[in-house]
């Protein structure tokens with residue numbers, strides 16, 4: 001369902017609420033019997049059951065108001081498949097954090113429903129929020145302890161998680177001895193230590209310099225591919241969304257809602273300076289500007 005013009009970036013734009021399944025639609029008689037021709041006339045092809053995998057996160061007609069204030073989110077619907085990497089993109093104040101908090105179960109919608117896996121989600125914010133008196137390893141061990149991992153296993157597990165985010169050498173350092181990028185790596189290791197199927201990230205790299213951010217994009221992508229986590233990544237940075245997402249969901253403001261989304265077929269090997277990332281960024285920025293102008297009118 002593509003209602004927008006052909007994409008210069010090769011990403012497929014889809015309009016609001018276009019939540020196509022990750023797997024091909026079941027039901028079309030394209031099986032062997034159909035292909036074998038007349039001698040199989042009258043033999044009904046065995047069709048796969050018309051099921052699609054349950055989405056990891058289903059947001060269904062969600063609206064949100066705080067008290068008697070304005071409507072912050074208006075009728076947002078979105079399905080996120082297990083293992084998908086979705087970027088929620090929008091101008092500041094459009095309701096991205098509000099939506100993420102609702103997915104995390106930290107707040108309740110005014111209307112609509114949100115379904116998430118029973119095992120819940122881990123959340124990572126712009127500030128690492130590490131315990132300042134604990135070393136990097138101990139910060140990760142704390143999350144393991146809260147998850148019920150036996151004491152004897154925690155040290156090794158914490159070290160391997162820190163290794164996964166390229167921070168094994170800094171395991172014994174306290175947060176004040178670490179750079180901003182290193183602290184966010186610890187926060188990522190800690191989020192992974194919670195071992196939840198969904199990872200919710202609210203502008204986690206917004207305070208980092210561009211070079212560190214590029215590195216962390218690579219780390220996060222590697223972690224995503226290795227762990228199969230479902231990631232919902234909030235950002236106001238168009239380039240970051242185009243660099244990271246398998247899907248980029250653009251939100252409009254006042255009230256916050258889903259305006260358009262793009263699916264990126266080939267995500268391997270992308271870098272922030274890749275031509276396809278630049279082309280997609282231009283396309284998304286054009287759409288974002290239209291939204292901002294529409295709001296200003």
Ligand SMILES: Nc1ncnc2c1ncn2[C@@H]1O[C@H](COP(=O)(O)OP(=O)(O)O)[C@@H](O)[C@H]1O
Pocket residue numbers: 066069072090091092093094095096097098099
């Ligand atoms: N707890 C709250 N109480 C009242 N208003 C809120 C609260 N949280 C967010 N808002 C309002 O909701 C709107 C969206 O905020 P937010 O979700 O933080 O936007 P974003 O993350 O996209 O920058 C803003 O106008 C903000 O002031």
Ligand SMILES: [Mg+2]
Pocket residue numbers: 096097098202
């Ligand atoms: Mg926010």
